[in-house]
Amino acid sequence: MRSRLKSQLLLFTFATLALLTFLLEEGCRKDPNMEPCNAPAAKPYTLVKPFRFPDMTIPADNALTEEGVDLGHYLFFDSTLSFNHSISCGSCHRPEYGFADSGKVFSLNAKSLPTKRNTPALLNSGYQNKFFYDGRQLTLEDAIDDAIVHEMFVDWDASINYLSASSFYTKKFIAAYGCDSAINKKNIIKSMAQFIRTIISSGSSEIDTKLIIPNNPSMLSAAEYNGYQLFVSARGDCFHCHFTSPLTSDNLFHNSGLEDSDTSFFGFEDLGRGGFTKDSIDNGKFKTPTLRNITMTGPYMHDGRFQTLKEVIDFYSDSVKWSPTLDPKMIHAGNIRLHLTSPEKADLLAFINTMADRDISVNPQYTNPFYKPQ
Amino acid sequence: MQIRTTNIFSIVIVSVGLLLMANACKPDPIPIAKGTLTLHFKPVINGTDLIPQSVIYTNTAQHVRFKIDMLQFYICDLIVKRADDSIISFTGANHVGLIKVMDIISKDVSFTLPEGEYKEIGFTLGLNSALNSTQPGDYSTNHPLGTDNGNYWIMNSSYVFTKLEGVIDTTSAGTGAFTRSFLYHLGTNDFASSANFTKSFTIAKDQTNTINVNMDVLTMFNGAFPIDMRSEVTTNTTDNLPLAQKFKNNFIQSISIP
Numbered sequence: 001m002r003s004r005l006k007s008q009l010l011l012f013t014f015a016t017l018a019l020l021t022f023l024l025e026e027g028c029r030k031d032p033n034m035e036p037c038n039a040p041a042a043k044p045y046t047l048v049k050p051f052r053f054p055d056m057t058i059p060a061d062n063a064l065t066e067e068g069v070d071l072g073h074y075l076f077f078d079s080t081l082s083f084n085h086s087i088s089c090g091s092c093h094r095p096e097y098g099f100a101d102s103g104k105v106f107s108l109n110a111k112s113l114p115t116k117r118n119t120p121a122l123l124n125s126g127y128q129n130k131f132f133y134d135g136r137q138l139t140l141e142d143a144i145d146d147a148i149v150h151e152m153f154v155d156w157d158a159s160i161n162y163l164s165a166s167s168f169y170t171k172k173f174i175a176a177y178g179c180d181s182a183i184n185k186k187n188i189i190k191s192m193a194q195f196i197r198t199i200i201s202s203g204s205s206e207i208d209t210k211l212i213i214p215n216n217p218s219m220l221s222a223a224e225y226n227g228y229q230l231f232v233s234a235r236g237d238c239f240h241c242h243f244t245s246p247l248t249s250d251n252l253f254h255n256s257g258l259e260d261s262d263t264s265f266f267g268f269e270d271l272g273r274g275g276f277t278k279d280s281i282d283n284g285k286f287k288t289p290t291l292r293n294i295t296m297t298g299p300y301m302h303d304g305r306f307q308t309l310k311e312v313i314d315f316y317s318d319s320v321k322w323s324p325t326l327d328p329k330m331i332h333a334g335n336i337r338l339h340l341t342s343p344e345k346a347d348l349l350a351f352i353n354t355m356a357d358r359d360i361s362v363n364p365q366y367t368n369p370f371y372k373p374q
Numbered sequence: 375m376q377i378r379t380t381n382i383f384s385i386v387i388v389s390v391g392l393l394l395m396a397n398a399c400k401p402d403p404i405p406i407a408k409g410t411l412t413l414h415f416k417p418v419i420n421g422t423d424l425i426p427q428s429v430i431y432t433n434t435a436q437h438v439r440f441k442i443d444m445l446q447f448y449i450c451d452l453i454v455k456r457a458d459d460s461i462i463s464f465t466g467a468n469h470v471g472l473i474k475v476m477d478i479i480s481k482d483v484s485f486t487l488p489e490g491e492y493k494e495i496g497f498t499l500g501l502n503s504a505l506n507s508t509q510p511g512d513y514s515t516n517h518p519l520g521t522d523n524g525n526y527w528i529m530n531s532s533y534v535f536t537k538l539e540g541v542i543d544t545t546s547a548g549t550g551a552f553t554r555s556f557l558y559h560l561g562t563n564d565f566a567s568s569a570n571f572t573k574s575f576t577i578a579k580d581q582t583n584t585i586n587v588n589m590d591v592l593t594m595f596n597g598a599f600p601i602d603m604r605s606e607v608t609t610n611t612t613d614n615l616p617l618a619q620k621f622k623n624n625f626i627q628s629i630s631i632p
Contacts, residue, residue: 054513054515054520057514127521232527232529233613241524244526247521250524252524277477279477281427324551324552325427331541332608333607333608
């Protein structure tokens with residue numbers, strides 16, 4: 001009796017183990033129609049920076065990879081991220097216009113409504129520590145999220161479903177983030193940030209080749225040299241905000257006298273930085289834009305009020321207005337206007353033109369990848 | 375033969391044992407106890423902390439109402455003298471401090487020191503020539519010497535060591551708008567200066583000793599080299615060397631450690 005029970009118990013144990021083994025093998029067997037995923041690790045991307053540019057501060061959780069940048073490049077120009085598939089980031093940040101918009105005072109968002117401010121250029125954004133004219137975002141990733149939500153009105157679920165159904169994007173996400181990668185908001189934004197961090201000056205503009213690299217202003221033409229002397233002296237007084245590094249922006253916020261604010265701290269049509277900080281001493285202040293490629297990014301100022309650089313120079317020469325938050329640097333020995341002569345204005349413009357970097361607009365590294373030859 | 379092998383084996387065992395014992399008896403190196411010295415820069419006007427951009431002050435000696443928009447400067451090369459006259463110094467870019475009193479206020483610089491008694495503090499206002507031969511591109515963007523701070527003159531190949539900016543009301547009644555400004559920017563190697571103070575202080579293990587460094591802003595105008603706030607209003611150093619020299623001298627004079 002005891003022996004029989006023992007035999008039955010052994011048989012039962014064996015049968016159970018056999019069943020479990022079978023079930024486990026079946027469970028692990030792959031769908032014969034599915035290709036095995038064996039994506040190699042993404043390759044680190046090496047940023048090539050111009051002479052005297054700093055090392056970029058890149059978030060530890062979003063190191064640049066070849067595949068991540070490539071994915072971001074496509075997503076940047078893909079209208080999938082707007083709620084009605086009408087616009088992409090590249091619709092308003094166009095390479096041929098220095099990654100600003102094409103001569104528009106205000107761009108049109110995905111609902112065909114004008115944006116609140118003129119579209120800022122994205123060149124060298126990876127070197128910035130505050131984003132938008134009012135500096136309301138502190139990381140590039142958050143700035144991208146902000147724009148996708150507020151200008152493209154993204155429906156994240158719909159966009160993610162659309163991308164997930166695409167074998168093209170599935171492969172690119174796997175290449176960038178591995179076999180276990182998820183097509184989600186976080187990875188979408190990270191990829192776009194990676195791409196935008198690669199949009200940096202080529203170092204081929206005349207200001208680099210004639211001035212910054214040789215450190216020899218005499219290589220400039222006569223007009224450019226005269227303009228340079230104005231630019232870096234109190235006479236033209238551009239250097240305080242635009243010549244503290246080769247980035248040509250001090251990355252700070254200033255009221256440069258666009259409005260008189262009716263002598264009030266609150267009389268500005270756009271409060272700018274103050275609208276974000278809620279501190280009245282910041283009212284009327286806006287972030288200093290880079291002058292690199294400025295010839296391509298008009299119209300100018302946060303509200304696009306000036307169509308040409310000549311108008312901008314005329315403003316600083318003859319039309320600066322006083323207000324309580326006007327930057328002290330805008331007051332020159334009691335005068336808020338420079339009263340430049342016409343030849344001085346022309347020379348200043350000649351020097352600013354040396355900052356044009358045509359490579360940006362034609363380099364396939366930046367142009368719309370959906371249009372490039374396959 | 376067997377006896378000889380056993381003896382050799384015994385000798386090896388004993389030797390290893392002795393070696394281990396000797397090492398076991400060697401005392402562990404005693405870690406040097408350290409604490410933190412924080413220099414807290416404290417700009418004051420008429421005895422109260424400077425509040426930039428919004429508060430109106432009066433320079434009664436010059437009958438001028440004014441507001442400070444920005445006070446900003448570098449310090450480097452901290453040197454402290456211990457009670458036994460030994461000296462500890464902190465050089466290099468990792469020990470540069472940038473003091474800011476503007477929209478962002480940052481007034482502290484900290485250093486790690488061995489515990490003990492100290493009797494002197496010194497530092498350079500500005501940057502030494504080695505640091506000033508570098509450029510913002512040599513650093514990460516958020517380093518005190520990096521591009522985020524906008525403190526470099528490409529045309530002079532120099533950092534801007536010190537900035538004082540503000541606006542003034544020059545009306546005789548003192549009731550007008552602040553339509554004039556002053557701007558004193560110091561840079562280039564000749565405009566760095568040393569500040570040394572006799573100050574007894576203690577650094578205790580794992581503790582922070584904060585020492586106030588007072589800065590009397592009115593002395594920057596009314597010091598031994600008076601600056602007329604109405605007429606001497608702008609220097610970017612190289613474009614007005616006499617005014618830059620006066621401001622440099624007054625700036626050093628304005629600093630004290632009580």
